[in-house]
Amino acid sequence: MYFLAYPFANLMLLLYTFLGNSTVAAIAVLTLLISLLTLPLTLNQQKSSRKMQEFQPELEKLQKKYAKDKEKLAQEQMQLYKKAGINPMSGCLPLLIQMPIWFGLIGAIKYCIPSTPLDLFKFSHHIYKWLPGVVGLVPLQSTFLGMDLGRPPSMAQWWSYTLPVLVFVTYWLQQKLMTPPTAASSSSDDKSQGSAMAQQMQTMQTMMPLMMMMFTLSYPTGLSIYFIISSLIRVAQYYFIKTNGAGTK
Amino acid sequence: MNRFLIRRRYILLAILAALLLGASGCSGSSRATSWTGLTIAGDVLYAADMEQVQALDVADGEPVWAFPKNTEDDGRGVFYVTPAVDKEHVVVASQVPSTGFFSQPKNVVWALESDTGREMWRFDEAAGQYVEGGALGGGLFVIGNGDGNVYALDVESGDLEWQFETGHRVWATPLIISDTVYVGSMDRHLYALNLSDGKVRWDFHAGGAFAGTPALRNGTLYVGAFDDKFYAIDAETGTERWVFSGENWFWGGPAVYDDVIYTVDVNGNVYALDDAGKQIWREPLGVLVRAGPALTEDGSMLFVTSEDGTLYALDTADGFELWSVESEGQMFSPPVVDGTAVYVTPIYGKKRILALHVDNGREIWFHPPVVEEEE
Numbered sequence: 001m002y003f004l005a006y007p008f009a010n011l012m013l014l015l016y017t018f019l020g021n022s023t024v025a026a027i028a029v030l031t032l033l034i035s036l037l038t039l040p041l042t043l044n045q046q047k048s049s050r051k052m053q054e055f056q057p058e059l060e061k062l063q064k065k066y067a068k069d070k071e072k073l074a075q076e077q078m079q080l081y082k083k084a085g086i087n088p089m090s091g092c093l094p095l096l097i098q099m100p101i102w103f104g105l106i107g108a109i110k111y112c113i114p115s116t117p118l119d120l121f122k123f124s125h126h127i128y129k130w131l132p133g134v135v136g137l138v139p140l141q142s143t144f145l146g147m148d149l150g151r152p153p154s155m156a157q158w159w160s161y162t163l164p165v166l167v168f169v170t171y172w173l174q175q176k177l178m179t180p181p182t183a184a185s186s187s188s189d190d191k192s193q194g195s196a197m198a199q200q201m202q203t204m205q206t207m208m209p210l211m212m213m214m215f216t217l218s219y220p221t222g223l224s225i226y227f228i229i230s231s232l233i234r235v236a237q238y239y240f241i242k243t244n245g246a247g248t249k
Numbered sequence: 250m251n252r253f254l255i256r257r258r259y260i261l262l263a264i265l266a267a268l269l270l271g272a273s274g275c276s277g278s279s280r281a282t283s284w285t286g287l288t289i290a291g292d293v294l295y296a297a298d299m300e301q302v303q304a305l306d307v308a309d310g311e312p313v314w315a316f317p318k319n320t321e322d323d324g325r326g327v328f329y330v331t332p333a334v335d336k337e338h339v340v341v342a343s344q345v346p347s348t349g350f351f352s353q354p355k356n357v358v359w360a361l362e363s364d365t366g367r368e369m370w371r372f373d374e375a376a377g378q379y380v381e382g383g384a385l386g387g388g389l390f391v392i393g394n395g396d397g398n399v400y401a402l403d404v405e406s407g408d409l410e411w412q413f414e415t416g417h418r419v420w421a422t423p424l425i426i427s428d429t430v431y432v433g434s435m436d437r438h439l440y441a442l443n444l445s446d447g448k449v450r451w452d453f454h455a456g457g458a459f460a461g462t463p464a465l466r467n468g469t470l471y472v473g474a475f476d477d478k479f480y481a482i483d484a485e486t487g488t489e490r491w492v493f494s495g496e497n498w499f500w501g502g503p504a505v506y507d508d509v510i511y512t513v514d515v516n517g518n519v520y521a522l523d524d525a526g527k528q529i530w531r532e533p534l535g536v537l538v539r540a541g542p543a544l545t546e547d548g549s550m551l552f553v554t555s556e557d558g559t560l561y562a563l564d565t566a567d568g569f570e571l572w573s574v575e576s577e578g579q580m581f582s583p584p585v586v587d588g589t590a591v592y593v594t595p596i597y598g599k600k601r602i603l604a605l606h607v608d609n610g611r612e613i614w615f616h617p618p619v620v621e622e623e624e
Contacts, residue, residue, distance in 0.1 A: 116380075117380050124498050125516070135477060139435050151377075
């Protein structure tokens with residue numbers, strides 16, 4: 001899972017050199033580059049999501065028609081997806097791709113701002129010395145607003161706990177905007193089904209940011225910076241697409 | 250969005266969260282994040298051996314004392330750093346793991362009686378990890394910490410006498426000579442501080458971090474840095490005398506005999522340099538090396554430990570490999586030579602302390618004794 005850690009760490013070193021030896025700026029630009037790199041996938045995900053919404057009435061009709069025959073329902077749904085040119089897996093692909101990216105970034109922060117010597121020793125043999133200005137850079141400057149970016153938040157630097165809180169807020173906002181509301185249904189059966197689903201989604205919308213916040217508590221604070229910026233980029237992307245109407249066709 | 254897809258999305262996110270939580274160490278398993286260290290004083294070998302500080306008879310490895318006696322009920326954390334020893338004190342440091350999700354690990358310096366292992370005092374005010382050991386001198390114990398400070402403690406009481414803040418982590422063992430403390434920091438400075446009050450006498454700025462202990466000979470300090478360079482610095486003024494370029498970082502401190510300086514970079518290149526910085530020989534071992542080398546008392550043999558668990562014995566005349574011994578585990582600490590034996594501490598191995606004969610690497614004893622399991 002950490003195979004991206006060395007390339008990311010070297011990229012971070014390069015950015016650190018070009019951005020006036022600022023670790024936070026290096027993390028921020030690295031996040032931006034990663035977001036740009038995964039932009040086609042996220043756009044595809046949003047397109048797919050919108051198409052799904054368009055075909056929601058037809059899907060609901062199928063669900064009603066084949067309520068007692070799950071096998072037939074699945075067949076008909078697949079046919080509908082095929083006809084509409086929707087790949088049901090395309091919405092999940094960006095999430096799968098995010099996993100190695102997150103792990104790579106965790107590794108990169110551990111290598112560039114190490115809090116333990118073994119992490120640093122591992123990295124000593126994987127620095128791309130042909131990159132300009134990277135020799136002698138590691139470990140990068142680890143202090144930002146009095147916080148140690150290489151270590152998890154601690155009571156000694158109590159204000160470092162604001163970063164996990166910001167992770168929660170920005171991730172929650174991102175989740176809220178990205179998840180479309182459930183369609184209203186006419187029948188009472190559908191209404192109760194819809195409200196159960198809405199409740200489930202609402203719980204998950206709170207649970208996921210909460211989980212993100214929990215594990216940023218045990219990771220270097222530098223990673224929180226990535227999560228915050230990454231969420232803000234997605235929010236900006238959402239509004240950009242909404243304003244420009246991209247991805248609707 | 251289709252309910253099936255929403256669910257799948259959340260399941261994926263939940264799996265990811267679980268993976269990240271596992272990787273963060275919330276699973277409760279303990280992993281070594283540093284290395285252990287050895288010191289010999291008289292007939293006793295002192296080892297910070299993970300859960301315990303061990304005092305062993307140097308001749309046969311028989312335990313003299315251990316601190317704490319019982320690791321099950323009386324754990325004091327994980328001891329990593331090389332013990333600093335004088336006639337009365339053994340000073341070590343440990344990291345006590347966090348007890349809850351919101352609590353942080355505690356980093357503690359322990360002073361023990363050298364003949365009994367009884368605790369004298371402890372100091373737990375540093376916020377970062379202790380990576381290398383401290384130095385004793387002038388009634389003080391001086392040690393660097395991952396929080397970027399150098400702490401000077403009264404060796405009798407453990408009271409903080411002074412602290413000096415650097416710009417980054419301090420992972421190097423200080424060198425105390427007379428009334429001066431020389432200590433390198435990850436902020437790329439080597440500092441000369443007054444032993445009495447911690448005031449800066451001079452500081453030398455290099456192109457990379459300092460993580461090794463300098464060696465002093467004839468008024469010159471010898472120390473390598475993470476800019477792949479090895480420096481000779483005037484101990485009085487802090488000015489550079491010469492610089493030698495290696496292939497990769499110099500992490501461990503050098504060994505000096507007569508006018509020859511022996512050092513090794515992390516790529517495993519062992520160098521012998523004269524006191525003008527000219528290379529006498531270079532021996533590429535082809536292995537990863539973290540620790541500095543150690544010499545026999547007569548300066549005829551040089552020992553180097555490697556990450557793959559091999560101990561190399563080289564002829565100091567030409568760097569020729571005399572013998573090498575492989576062991577289970579990894580070696581990140583420097584070897585310690587005493588008389589006819591060389592001592593090493595592989596981590597992750599069953600034999601955590603090994604005594605080997607300097608002439609041929611033959612095993613003399615090891616610790617802890619292996620209990621044979623009945624079938």
